[in-house]
Amino acid sequence: MQIFTQCIGIFSIFYQATLGADLAYINSTLTQHFSDTRHHVTNPAYKSQALQFIYDEFQKHGLDTNYHNFTFLGVSYTNVIGVLKGERFGTYDDKLVGVDDNGSGVTAMLESLRQIAAGIQGGKRRKNTIIFMAFDHEEYDDQYYGLIGSRFAIDQWLLPWLTRSYGQHLESLKPSGIIVLDTVMNYNSSTLSQVFPTEAEQIFLQYFPKTVASIASDQFKGDFLATIFRENLDGNLASTFNSEWLGEPQPQFEIEKFEIAIDADLNMFSDLLRSDHVNFWNTSIPAIFITDSANFRGQMQQCYHNACDNLANILTDNNVQFLGKTADTIAATLDKLSEAYTTGTSGASSVGDLISALWLSIGLMLIIP
Numbered sequence: 001m002q003i004f005t006q007c008i009g010i011f012s013i014f015y016q017a018t019l020g021a022d023l024a025y026i027n028s029t030l031t032q033h034f035s036d037t038r039h040h041v042t043n044p045a046y047k048s049q050a051l052q053f054i055y056d057e058f059q060k061h062g063l064d065t066n067y068h069n070f071t072f073l074g075v076s077y078t079n080v081i082g083v084l085k086g087e088r089f090g091t092y093d094d095k096l097v098g099v100d101d102n103g104s105g106v107t108a109m110l111e112s113l114r115q116i117a118a119g120i121q122g123g124k125r126r127k128n129t130i131i132f133m134a135f136d137h138e139e140y141d142d143q144y145y146g147l148i149g150s151r152f153a154i155d156q157w158l159l160p161w162l163t164r165s166y167g168q169h170l171e172s173l174k175p176s177g178i179i180v181l182d183t184v185m186n187y188n189s190s191t192l193s194q195v196f197p198t199e200a201e202q203i204f205l206q207y208f209p210k211t212v213a214s215i216a217s218d219q220f221k222g223d224f225l226a227t228i229f230r231e232n233l234d235g236n237l238a239s240t241f242n243s244e245w246l247g248e249p250q251p252q253f254e255i256e257k258f259e260i261a262i263d264a265d266l267n268m269f270s271d272l273l274r275s276d277h278v279n280f281w282n283t284s285i286p287a288i289f290i291t292d293s294a295n296f297r298g299q300m301q302q303c304y305h306n307a308c309d310n311l312a313n314i315l316t317d318n319n320v321q322f323l324g325k326t327a328d329t330i331a332a333t334l335d336k337l338s339e340a341y342t343t344g345t346s347g348a349s350s351v352g353d354l355i356s357a358l359w360l361s362i363g364l365m366l367i368i369p
Helices: 002-019 023-033 044-060 103-121 148-172 198-207 209-217 235-247 266-272 277-281 317-337
Strands: 064-072 075-084 124-126 130-135 178-181 224-230 254-260 287-291 340-342 358-363
Touching: 023 044, 023 103, 023 317, 044 064, 044 075, 044 103, 044 130, 064 148, 075 148, 103 124, 103 130, 103 178, 103 317, 130 148, 148 277, 178 277, 178 317, 198 209, 198 266, 209 254, 224 235, 235 254, 235 287, 235 317, 254 266, 277 287, 317 340
Parallel strands: 130 358, 178 287, 224 254
Antiparallel strands: 064 075, 075 130, 124 340, 224 287
8 A cells, every 4th residue: 555655646746737636635535534434333533533624624725614513313413514705605696516425525525625726826716606515424324314414404504504695696596506426436447347227227228328328339348437417407517517527638537428308207217316416406406416336337346335345445546547537527617617717817797697606515425324
């Protein structure tokens, strides 16, 4: 691990210069803060340290940072929320976007935040607000309770905050949506490493024929990031993310789109509904789900949520670069949708402009019994 860490540090000098992502930061964040179980019973100290690290990173990069505490079934949990206000904050012009996951997703979020903060130091400003959220209790437990942190964050923090911050303009807000990340670090270029849910193969062929054909033509390699979204409702956010991904270097890291038809019964796609985007959809907030497909790729078919699902297996050169491209794409998407500009070029806001305030919701994945 020490030799690999040194190699990552050396390679990151070239990678950061060409792609933006700091691979040394990604590597250290994963190994030092998200390499062990974060659980309120089995490892409460490590969970508290991870929460504090996220809070400190939010503050270090200039966010208005808060803890959001909530209780579920008698147990206390904590979301971490940070706000980067744009020039249109509090006006009807402000629109929103987001992201959410476990250690790898939080790391991608923090790296994208680092890039945004570096841009601010270099004179970059933005017209629209970005909200970063790190969710507690994302994982399902033995009683099938899951996605709890995002639900409480939406009901107890986000909706009241929007009402306080935007007042009479709230009804006119048109958010860009949430980018929800769930397992985004498993790249596998081996033939036949990608599978589909067995019980849903015919549904996938019926509703995603072009995507299935694309993956099949690539010999079912798990070499892509998947974007899952609803036709029309989340399309602008999805197309922006996909476009930014394709504009980044390293084309061997591909992207595939799973666009759910507007008239389709969502219950048919249970394996595409396993993360926090569902809670935003239920609140009429646009959201896209970004994933490497979790337990449907390579060794994760056996290791997902088992002992072998650990950094020793996942922390490879390709996987770190794959995560780096994800972070670069998030940062580029946030810049575009928040209408970032360099000081002295386009600072004036006009009332008629369409804006994009961004809700960036990153879920802290916890296995709750």
